[in-house]
Amino acid sequence: MLGRDNDLMANPVFDAVRTVMAIRDYQQKPIPADVITRIVDAGRLTASASNQQEWHFVVVREPENLRALGSLVRTGPYIAKSVLAIVVA
Numbered sequence: 076m077l078g079r080d081n082d083l084m085a086n087p088v089f090d091a092v093r094t095v096m097a098i099r100d101y102q103q104k105p106i107p108a109d110v111i112t113r114i115v116d117a118g119r120l121t122a123s124a125s126n127q128q129e130w131h132f133v134v135v136r137e138p139e140n141l142r143a144l145g146s147l148v149r150t151g152p153y154i155a156k157s158v159l160a161i162v163v164a
Contacts, residue, residue, distance in 0.1 A: 101157045114161065133162040 115132045123129065135141055136159055144162070145155030154160050 099153050101153075103158055106159050111159065111161075118161075118163065131164045133164065135160040135162060 111134055115134065118130075118132060119128065135144055141157060141160055142155045144160055145151035145153075148154070
């Protein structure tokens with residue numbers, strides 16, 4: 076939350092968004108199941124209208140499915156070369 080002085084620049088969320096880097100060269104290392112669970116939980120616990128949470132998370136790990144998913148979108152080459160994608164539908 077913003078402090079009393081309403082200083083947006085001191086907000087940790089704003090700082091995280093401002094300094095994020097787009098990574099496009101992924102290591103081919105497996106991602107531990109507990110890390111995947113934490114990522115999905117972070118999305119699942121995000122606020123929604125009336126807490127309806129009308130979304131589904133699909134974890135994609137199989138290389139052939141990552142390639143197929145990658146063929147569907149403009150940023151597909153990055154998805155096709157990754158070891159994991161989380162589809163939010």
